[in-house]
Amino acid sequence: MTAATPRVSPVTLDRVSVSIGGRPILRDVDLAVRAGEMVTLLGPNGSGKSTLVRTVTGLLPHTRGEVRLFGTLLGEFAEWQRLGFVPQRSTATTGVPSTVREVVASGRVGRRRLFRPTSGEDRRAVEAALEVVGLAGRSSYGVSQLSGGQQQRVLIARALAGEPDLLVLDEPTAGVDLPNQQALADALASLKARGATILLVAHEIGPMMPLIDRSVVMRDGRVAYDGPPLSQEVASHTHHAHDHPDHLDHAGTHDHAPHVASPLDFERRRR
């Protein structure tokens, strides 16, 4: 939302490969998201959309190629407050009750200094984010009182509260009813109008269709299409999903034996 160096591409991937547990998932992915653009990532389950998003956000290490955020190599990137992330989640609840405002306020965490109380600027950003997703009237509700679609809007407001220049959303529309999808689309529209860049993984495009500048279709870990916007239906018809194993689930399997991964298992990078 700040106007600093607007012409640098917020996201650039140059022949990026990503492996999970030694198995190549993404291979030779080239992708550039230009400033102010809204790009959707489409593709069947297991095609590598989420892996790509997790690579861009630095949650997964890449084995080859270069990932740049705002022109800086991912390893050297430090301005994380410019990046807003909406992870793939079904709920915003945790083990302890929290209000909508508390969850949204946690989105300011990238801009807060340690051991400092909440500033007036923090409060204004939180109110503005709640306003954008249309939940200003619900700020003192417990998140568990909201419907799934409203909780998804809370997670988006949390990302917006950090006032990002680049917003990355992983499946924000999954299981969300039409009125909430509309509210979501409205929120993204007002964000886009302020010049933010949006990278979106989606199964259901619905009311967001008119906002989209470009679609990228993933298939089996490669970019199969990169061009004018497609709806998910068109994308899955033009590019038949062949039967291929679901690579993404390998990290989650476990049996009933005690699982202690080797201390030298540096598969997942932690910051």
Next chain:
Amino acid sequence: MTFLDLLSYDFMQRALIAALLTGLAAPAIGTFLVQRRLALLGDGIGHVAVTGVALGLLTGTSPTWTAVVVAVLGAALMELIRERGHTNGDVALALLFYGGLAGGVLITGIAREGAATLQTYLFGSLNAISVGDVWSTVVLAAVVLVVVIGLSPQLFAVASDQDFARVAGLSVRAYNLLVAVLAAVSITVAMRTVGLLLVSALMVVPVATSQQLARSFRATLLGAMVVGCAASVGGLLLSAGLSFTVPVAPGPTIVLLALAMFTATWPVGIWLRRRSRLMAPFPEVTATPHRSTDQHPHAHGDDCGHPAVPHGDHVDYVHDGHRHAVHGEHYDEH
């Protein structure tokens, strides 16, 4: 000797200070453990700390400080195992629990200390608290409280969504380790009053009690600290008062008092949650056919006893599985 005379004893005053600080620090860090759904982590660290106490007894150094060191190392190890393993690292954690307890009992034997000595650490003891213990309790509890309150925005973000926190630029591993270390410190703080085997109760039960009534994280945290203080100070006084007639250890009294407070608030919590579900506004969906009720002898109103649930620009009265909205002279089915 009366109950009030008991309060004038130095050992009793020391125990009260320790109980007060324990009641503040343990639920404060416990709230973040419960938020991450790691309620039993404290129990695990408590078991590991038994080995630390035994090492102190064996080497003749202060068991409090050896317990701090071993508990911190154990907590860090558990956190690393949890991080490296999958979401269900619970089996791996269980292995560490049993190792800690068995090691502690074994080393205590080697140190030629009896079970009675170890028991004061396992279940707490009133008159075993020395002046040095009080000072270490004060320092450790102050560290826990300052860090937990000061860093609560960061800890909240990490505990509620690790991926989000990492992308926001926080060092998630460092914060997770910090929580584990603070948990280990509060456990050793609580060791002398509630004892290592019951300490986890003081981290979890006050939080469970407070979240029956609270809707926000902040209220849960502060409420848990209030409940924790009331339980630990109240339990200590209760056990001291009862000790005229029957031998009662402070640890179990504190824990049972906390559980009694949970039992008292639980029905209230159930009622509050049920009410908030009942009164949640109905979604505004258009294009349902207009249907009015057949016969409706009852007149709905503000105090008719039926929940009036917001629905768009009006309210629906809910009864017998129907939603009735006023429409002119009759009621519509909504």
